[in-house]
Amino acid sequence: MRFSMSTYSSLGKKIFMGFSGLLLCGFIVVHLIGNLTLLLPDKDPFNKYANFLTTELGNVIYIAEFLLASVFLIHIIYAIIVTLGNWRARPQKYSVVRDAKHTSKKSFASKTMIYLGIVIIAFIVWHLLHFKYGELIMYTTADGKVIRDLYIVVYKFYGNIVNVILYIAVMALLGFHLSHGFWSAFQSLGISGKRFTPFVFGLASVFAVLMAAGFIALPVWIFIITGGAL
Numbered sequence: 001m002r003f004s005m006s007t008y009s010s011l012g013k014k015i016f017m018g019f020s021g022l023l024l025c026g027f028i029v030v031h032l033i034g035n036l037t038l039l040l041p042d043k044d045p046f047n048k049y050a051n052f053l054t055t056e057l058g059n060v061i062y063i064a065e066f067l068l069a070s071v072f073l074i075h076i077i078y079a080i081i082v083t084l085g086n087w088r089a090r091p092q093k094y095s096v097v098r099d100a101k102h103t104s105k106k107s108f109a110s111k112t113m114i115y116l117g118i119v120i121i122a123f124i125v126w127h128l129l130h131f132k133y134g135e136l137i138m139y140t141t142a143d144g145k146v147i148r149d150l151y152i153v154v155y156k157f158y159g160n161i162v163n164v165i166l167y168i169a170v171m172a173l174l175g176f177h178l179s180h181g182f183w184s185a186f187q188s189l190g191i192s193g194k195r196f197t198p199f200v201f202g203l204a205s206v207f208a209v210l211m212a213a214g215f216i217a218l219p220v221w222i223f224i225i226t227g228g229a230l
């Protein structure tokens, strides 16, 4: 098999996309696990966890946030480059889009990755404004520490039905983005095989459903138990 220079650079782009995408999947898993402490009636575990990350880690958190932001940025930049490249390579839209079986999986998610990505970026900006840079309420924990009450900020936010509905919608779209992205990352990194590829395809669907369902469960649960009363 021969590769031209453009094939090499297109391979490089795909590797950046795949690798950054898998790192972001890792972030999402860790973020969901940490957020599950929001389901507890006691607010101390979630607030102590958030406080540990933001204040007790010292400069480590700035390095971690810088790395996370860089991975997001790399993912976004290469997503734009790859999408523009695809559009240029195929100026005419296909009249009929078929699943190309072993070599490609065309679906709602695969055809809308860039649009779903744009929605997710807008979501993250909105998300950070409300939580990370949202209202600063302090309280004293059971063991006498004065820390930020992020738990109450999140609970107040999900007491609003409009916020809950918007979250459910975006998390469903995130699920579609992950279902194609997770599978596609392995293809981009060249990790494939007769048995492995269908396995990863199935695993991607399970992963996407678990993540979307987990992130949807939080606002729904909080809305139900607070009755929108906070």
Ligand code: HEM
Residues within 6 Å of the ligand: 028, 031, 035, 050, 051, 053, 054, 065, 120, 124, 127, 128, 131, 132, 150, 154, 167, 174, 215, 216, 218, 219
């Ligand atoms: C129900 C769903 C979610 C809840 C309740 C939630 C909650 C939070 C909270 C409370 C923070 C602030 C943490 C702090 O300042 O200590 C945060 C930060 C963040 N969230 Fe979420 N989140 C959810 C879903 C998501 C999703 C789906 C994504 C990505 C697609 C995401 C991306 C982020 C990012 C990038 C940060 C900033 C992390 C940092 O600066 O260290 N979140 N989230």
